[in-house]
Amino acid sequence: SDYELVIAGGTVVTGDGQFRGDIGIDAGMIAAVGTGLRGVATIDASGLLVMPGGVDTHCHVEQLRSDGTTDEESFVTASTSAFVGGTTTAITFSAQFKGRPIGPSLADYRARAAHAMMDYSFHQIITDPTDEVIRDEIPALVAEGIRSLKVFLTYDPLHVDDRGFLRILAAARRHGALVTVHCENYAAIGWMTEALLAAGLTAPKYHAWSRPVMVEREATYRAIALAELVDQPIQIFHVSCSEVAEEIARAQARGVKVWAETCPQYLTLTESDMDRPGFEGAKFMCSPAPRGADAAEGLWAQIRRGTIDVVSSDHSGYGFEGTRGKRIAGAEASFRDIPNGVPGVGARMMLMFSEGVATGRITASEFVRVTATNPARLFGLTGKGRLEPGADADVVLWDAGRRSIITNAAMQHAIDYTPYEGRAVTGMPVMTLRRGVVVMRDGVVTAEPGTGRFIPRGPYDLIEPSGRVANGFEAASFA
Ligand code: URP
Ligand code: ZN
Ligand code: ZN
Ligand code: ZN
Numbered sequence: 001s002d003y004e005l006v007i008a009g010g011t012v013v014t015g016d017g018q019f020r021g022d023i024g025i026d027a028g029m030i031a032a033v034g035t036g037l038r039g040v041a042t043i044d045a046s047g048l049l050v051m052p053g054g055v056d057t058h059c060h061v062e063q064l065r066s067d068g069t070t071d072e073e074s075f076v077t078a079s080t081s082a083f084v085g086g087t088t089t090a091i092t093f094s095a096q097f098k099g100r101p102i103g104p105s106l107a108d109y110r111a112r113a114a115h116a117m118m119d120y121s122f123h124q125i126i127t128d129p130t131d132e133v134i135r136d137e138i139p140a141l142v143a144e145g146i147r148s149l150k151v152f153l154t155y156d157p158l159h160v161d162d163r164g165f166l167r168i169l170a171a172a173r174r175h176g177a178l179v180t181v182h183c184e185n186y187a188a189i190g191w192m193t194e195a196l197l198a199a200g201l202t203a204p205k206y207h208a209w210s211r212p213v214m215v216e217r218e219a220t221y222r223a224i225a226l227a228e229l230v231d232q233p234i235q236i237f238h239v240s241c242s243e244v245a246e247e248i249a250r251a252q253a254r255g256v257k258v259w260a261e262t263c264p265q266y267l268t269l270t271e272s273d274m275d276r277p278g279f280e281g282a283k284f285m286c287s288p289a290p291r292g293a294d295a296a297e298g299l300w301a302q303i304r305r306g307t308i309d310v311v312s313s314d315h316s317g318y319g320f321e322g323t324r325g326k327r328i329a330g331a332e333a334s335f336r337d338i339p340n341g342v343p344g345v346g347a348r349m350m351l352m353f354s355e356g357v358a359t360g361r362i363t364a365s366e367f368v369r370v371t372a373t374n375p376a377r378l379f380g381l382t383g384k385g386r387l388e389p390g391a392d393a394d395v396v397l398w399d400a401g402r403r404s405i406i407t408n409a410a411m412q413h414a415i416d417y418t419p420y421e422g423r424a425v426t427g428m429p430v431m432t433l434r435r436g437v438v439v440m441r442d443g444v445v446t447a448e449p450g451t452g453r454f455i456p457r458g459p460y461d462l463i464e465p466s467g468r469v470a471n472g473f474e475a476a477s478f479a
């Protein structure tokens with residue numbers, strides 16, 4: 001019998017390899033992958049790569065701030081940019097504020113996310129691991145299908161100390177959630193920042209000086225060691241260079257369940273971008289900071305080696321000119337008072353394809369693995385990131401040879417700049433399908449707000465403890 005829709009004659013790229021073939025789609029799901037499939041409707045993919053829609057497991061979208069406002073990227077604009085860039089699913093952040101419970105801010109955030117067109121899930125940021133949060137709210141999150149927590153080891157309003165981190169790790173172990181970690185040493189950054197400002201060194205480039213590699217490497221090792229003490233799986237977010245990845249590789253080699261993410265900004269930007277004239281450098285400020293000119297090659301090697309499994313955008317909702325963004329403390333603000341983060345949900349796939357596949361640094365299958373298959377698998381998004389019968393029909397059709405220039409207008413996000421302005425890229429998405437529906441064609445997005453789905457995540461093997469406790473005592477049973 002005929003399928004409702006067949007994507008015919010393209011080069012199907014999966015995490016395992018590539019072949020000429022067709023995708024048969026019924027009821028929004030992939031029903032068959034093969035050759036000679038017949039459809040009621042057909043999309044001709046000849047000359048194109050057919051790949052799983054991107055899964056961006058680190059996006060700050062419409063994130064709540066403690067003053068009751070949100071950042072500048074809405075679920076509608078983020079979905080638009082995601083579809084333009086070939087991404088169909090994102091995990092965004094529900095924030096807890098110190099001194100306050102999680103429940104009300106999560107309910108507020110859910111109502112905002114209901115406007116999304118992309119499919120989505122949440123990470124819950126834990127800033128205040130009180131008894132109530134540990135005893136009641138973390139199990140409630142897991143019951144709602146929110147199976148990942150984010151812990152910041154730095155940032156004044158967000159940071160959690162080592163004891164709080166241990167409590168969160170233990171709660172995650174008891175209830176079955178993955179813990180993601182922002183690894184930088186809080187005290188070291190505070191001390192270096194004070195010293196730089198006292199010396200009058202306030203320009204954006206000193207952001208990188210305030211938090212050099214060893215500050216990230218130390219916190220990464222510490223996060224791993226504490227996760228080993230509790231025997232709780234973790235993912236290290238936004239690894240900026242190979243020296244940090246080496247700590248992760250060593251832990252992986254001794255059997256620790258630790259995974260790692262990097263982001264396009266660490267593969268394409270450098271510390272010197274923050275040294276552009278005037279306030280311009282603020283456009284490139286993120287944490288961890290972009291590193292030296294040789295950092296990117298080291299990270300590509302760690303991607304090929306498999307130390308780093310995931311490349312997500314860490315899309316940040318801070319604009320440049322607006323008073324909710326980089327200029328929040330004025331154009332003369334010191335680096336300490338400029339919000340960190342760069343937008344990238346729309347640019348992620350193109351940057352990775354161009355810098356990775358078009359240059360021969362990674363294969364098309366490796367591209368699919370780090371941009372879609374691995375992020376979906378690591379976070380328990382079981383229907384996403386793969387072109388196999390039973391998976392959601394989230395598909396991107398990609399013109400591998402097409403050259404274009406990245407501009408902010410082309411990104412179609414709400415942020416008023418892109419750090420990749422003017423960059424030439426090879427390869428771009430020409431069509432995006434979400435659950436079998438064409439949502440983007442040649443840069444035109446056609447999805448209606450509210451058509452995205454929240455994806456609850458069930459238990460899965462990767463987040464089970466390894467069973468290797470430090471000694472006979474299972475500390476994690478103690479809150
Ligand atoms: O600089 C960054 N990455 N800002 C966004 C928040 C975070 O640390 O992930
Ligand atoms: Zn609403
Ligand atoms: Zn972070
Ligand atoms: Zn982030």
